[in-house]
Amino acid sequence: MNRLDLVVVGAGFAGMYTLHRARGLGLSVRVFEAAGGVGGTWYWNRYPGARCDVESMEYSYQFDEALQQEWRWSERFATQPEILRYANHVADRFDLRKDIRFDTRVLSAIFADKRWIVRTDRGDEVSAQFLVMATGCLSCANRPDAGGLDSFAGPIYHTGEWPHEEPDFTGKRVGVIGTGSSAIQSIPILAGRARTLTVFQRTANYTVPANNAPLDPDFVARIKADYRAFRARNSLQINAFGSNMPRSSIPARALTPGERRAALEARWEYGGLFFLGAFGDLLLDKAANDEAAEFVRGKIRGIVRDPAVAELLSPKQVIGCKRLCVDTDYYATFNRPNVRLVDISETGIDEVTPRGVRVDGASHELDALVFATGFDAMTGTLLRIDIRGRDGRTLKDAWRAGPRTYLGLSVAGFPNLFLVTGPGSPSVLTNMIVSIEQHVNWIADCIARLRAQGRAAIEARPEAQEAWVEHVNAVAGRTLYTQCNSWYVGANIPGKKRVFMPLLGFPDYVTKCDEVVAKGYEGFDIS
């Protein structure tokens, strides 16, 4: 059996950077990746309109000054093909591919005799001292179990597993199931390609315009003149991005109605996720949140001509509680004569038939079906792998009551196993590349320290983990995030234990991670 220092699972931005850092430490390392190339999310999510919601100048690595200086983004919000080109550029630049085994899925990782034994679907069996799960938070496509699905005569797609050859929807009647972020990005484009587009909506989601545009060379030059300082300012934001339009510190109640309206209007015009920063308490105070939510509903009524459709598209829940979406022409798409919105909030889908979808007894004839139903977020990908720690205990069993981690990095009972952006870390509430780099640096520094001190193993203490889980819950409990059925709490997956999984507040989190190190890896047992 091949003996390695480190196995990494996944070659998205997390796995690629882990490999780079591991090489720098002189570790023997192998990366296993189920996909045929690097890029993770941006390899799989090739659906029309797929795009980043964090601005391009921020959604990239910062570990190498030459890399961030030389790469040129073309638009304010980068498209999936451009981000995938960037990932491939990084792989070329740092010669990463030679240590990555593509088209290879890890099936199990078992801790035995102080080492991790990793097995894959291609028959690999390797052992490693350390194991890094860079498997992604949004990498386990959720295909709801609609009855009759197998009988459907046409092609079925999932936005998160989009084919490499773009399907031709010309002259086709296309159905989209779901109205989350991927649906909101793809629907305006699909509507322009298909003969008819039928959108099946369970829950209306809030979306704000991207106001995307080509990047202004002067703006780029200003950032590149001191990229490091720009990155540092962004890392001090609660979500680790957006220092050019920071969250207001003023609570809504301290403003007059006119000032509140102007703040919301300015953010709507500016475009993007910054909308949620209009008031300091937008995600803390229900009245402040109600005002922002009603503002968006007003915009929907102003854009969508049919009042009944506008009403159906108007979300009722707390705004920002489900991930806010960012769009280009989403609401206006419902003014097109070839687009129909079908409400499935009460009835769900009766069944899929060979010729379409039946809802509440009515048949909708379709030639192709697109599932835009998201992911089993944060835990799904990990729990698909047979991971067994000390004494043969499975991760599935350890997380029976919901995911439990220390710092989102480590799990008690699973020595030398590290998660990148795991549950209990800021992860999906942040610019994820920033979170990924912070995690990978922490992990690499930890491994370097252990080796320098001649130590073999590190493991979270159960009591530190319990205190951390409580802390994550307490932080979430002070916000409005827990007040709706979102994938942040696992509500999109039937039977999944409801736990608010990410931690709000990147800067405080970084401080905590640094303190843990400064106190000799407080909360960990080192042997």
Ligand SMILES: Cc1cc2nc3c(=O)[nH]c(=O)nc-3n(C[C@H](O)[C@H](O)[C@H](O)COP(=O)(O)OP(=O)(O)OC[C@H]3O[C@@H](n4cnc5c(N)ncnc54)[C@H](O)[C@@H]3O)c2cc1C
């Ligand atoms: C449509 C979409 C839009 C997004 N937009 C944004 C955004 O605007 N801003 C933002 O910050 N983040 C965004 N994200 C989140 C995005 O996932 C992260 O930004 C980032 O790309 C995650 O990188 P990663 O390497 O951690 O995980 P991923 O990119 O998910 O990579 C994980 C890799 O692990 C592989 N893998 C998993 N299990 C196994 C296994 N058992 N064996 C082998 N390989 C395995 C997968 O194939 C995958 O390639 C978006 C996600 C999606 C899906």
